[in-house]
Amino acid sequence: MPAAVTSASRAAAIGRAVAYADSGALQRDLAELVAHRTESQNPDQRAALYDYLRAAVAPRLEALGCSWRVEDNPVAGGPPFLLAERIEDPALPTVLMYAHGDVVRGYDEQWRDGLAPWRLTAEGDRWYGRGTADNKGQYCVNMTALEQVRAERGGRLGFNLRMLVECGEEVGSPGLHQACAAWRESLAADVFIASDGPRLAADLPTLFLGSRGTLLFDLTVDLRGHAHHSGNWGGVLPNPGIILANALASLVDARGRLLVDGLRPPAIPPAVRQALADIQVGQDDDAPDIDPDWGEPGLSLAERLFGWNTLEVLAYKTGNPDNPVGAIPPRASATCNLRFVVGTDWRQAEGILRRHLDARGLRQVQVRVRRGTPATRLDPDDPWARWAVASLAATTGKTPALLPNLGGTVPNDAFSDVLGLPTVWVPHSYPACCQHGPDEHLLASVAREGAAVMAGLFWDLGEQGSAVAAQRGRLTAT
Numbered sequence: 001m002p003a004a005v006t007s008a009s010r011a012a013a014i015g016r017a018v019a020y021a022d023s024g025a026l027q028r029d030l031a032e033l034v035a036h037r038t039e040s041q042n043p044d045q046r047a048a049l050y051d052y053l054r055a056a057v058a059p060r061l062e063a064l065g066c067s068w069r070v071e072d073n074p075v076a077g078g079p080p081f082l083l084a085e086r087i088e089d090p091a092l093p094t095v096l097m098y099a100h101g102d103v104v105r106g107y108d109e110q111w112r113d114g115l116a117p118w119r120l121t122a123e124g125d126r127w128y129g130r131g132t133a134d135n136k137g138q139y140c141v142n143m144t145a146l147e148q149v150r151a152e153r154g155g156r157l158g159f160n161l162r163m164l165v166e167c168g169e170e171v172g173s174p175g176l177h178q179a180c181a182a183w184r185e186s187l188a189a190d191v192f193i194a195s196d197g198p199r200l201a202a203d204l205p206t207l208f209l210g211s212r213g214t215l216l217f218d219l220t221v222d223l224r225g226h227a228h229h230s231g232n233w234g235g236v237l238p239n240p241g242i243i244l245a246n247a248l249a250s251l252v253d254a255r256g257r258l259l260v261d262g263l264r265p266p267a268i269p270p271a272v273r274q275a276l277a278d279i280q281v282g283q284d285d286d287a288p289d290i291d292p293d294w295g296e297p298g299l300s301l302a303e304r305l306f307g308w309n310t311l312e313v314l315a316y317k318t319g320n321p322d323n324p325v326g327a328i329p330p331r332a333s334a335t336c337n338l339r340f341v342v343g344t345d346w347r348q349a350e351g352i353l354r355r356h357l358d359a360r361g362l363r364q365v366q367v368r369v370r371r372g373t374p375a376t377r378l379d380p381d382d383p384w385a386r387w388a389v390a391s392l393a394a395t396t397g398k399t400p401a402l403l404p405n406l407g408g409t410v411p412n413d414a415f416s417d418v419l420g421l422p423t424v425w426v427p428h429s430y431p432a433c434c435q436h437g438p439d440e441h442l443l444a445s446v447a448r449e450g451a452a453v454m455a456g457l458f459w460d461l462g463e464q465g466s467a468v469a470a471q472r473g474r475l476t477a478t
Helices: 008-022 025-034 043-063 136-152 176-182 240-251 270-276 301-306 346-358 383-396 413-418 444-477
Strands: 067-071 081-086 094-100 121-123 126-128 160-166 191-194 206-208 213-222 310-318 331-340 366-373 401-403 423-425 441-443
Touching: 008 025, 008 136, 008 444, 025 043, 025 136, 025 444, 043 067, 043 081, 043 160, 094 136, 126 444, 136 444, 160 176, 176 413, 191 444, 206 383, 206 423, 213 240, 213 346, 240 310, 240 331, 240 346, 270 301, 270 401, 331 346, 346 366, 383 423, 383 444, 441 444
Parallel strands: 094 160, 094 191, 191 423, 206 401
Antiparallel strands: 067 081, 081 160, 121 126, 126 441, 213 331, 213 366, 310 331
16 A cells, blocks of 8 residues: 555655745745636626636646647536646546635735735745635645656656636536536546535645535424514514514524434444544644533534534514614524534425424424535545545555535535445645635644645555555446
């Protein structure tokens, strides 16, 4: 396995990647990408998405020896995709890589003095700019590693490369699943490797093998056309805010425990429990204070975050919070988010919630599911997972954190379910990166280590990929 690979060429490939980062070249590459205003949430920037793929992404892939094409989204009006491939030898293992070139809105006026979303600014270990952490910086790290492995191997990677870059991840990846189904042959591979999301802690190399699913739904109590004086009618008119508060309290208790039986997950599998046994949550200095008594009792913090389901109230409104008056409001509403793991019957959530509320006499509460994304999880004992863990350990001398799934959500099901690939994610960000907010940043130290980690991983793919693919094939065949 990779831990035993100690050839000078592997060390040299890693050295090349680190030297590239230390030279300032990685920072300059990222600065060029940050300057592209690829806000997929802004309809006025649609042309910028095409320009980014053709002018910023394609030339570097072409220099790597890839052929490429930009495709319109299968969903009418959806953001574009770029597909690239480099086939060295059909007998070699093939990796499918993924990145997204779009970012959330810049919110230019909210950044602190001296910073701007469309200009990379380096301050100490932090590189500020929109997309530095999500996802342009992580893409840059992986491209650096690919280039340096190819240079060390004299123009070869040692494996076949396919890549898919989308420009709609920040608006829910419209068309991604249809694209994967339509372009299945162009995206065929032995393993999927990508980078997004945060490490568990800044100094801890991390892998995750899928993601929790997410379900967004609204609860509404709409009883009448207007408010009524609370002195004249209080005690005889039902209050929507009180009804909704009781509805929410029936879904999750005062300590954050999910109470809806149909939306609770199955027992945590032994392999997942074992993978999470040594995971420590919230170790960075700037992590928020964690309440050890919040959430599902009897579980470790890591099991609650990565192995269980949680329901959060994202917004709650009744009356006029900014200018309350002495009146019974006519309406109350809440938007809720269920994060769930594999095995949850999430597609039936609306009916499950309806029956749960009806059984408690809360028929006035309306339920509307907005959208959902499936949960995915590769078995931590999968040969590709064990191979990746060994590779990261060999490069860094650290025991990496292996998460069966990310606590958040990435569109992993497009690759695991639609394409049927084993999925390995190696993130290069960290929890306090201010992703999606003002002052988003990437840590230069994490980017540097990430370049080393990925160079080692890609080197090992060329050395060990065929054997790992064969081993997995034998296991899945039985």
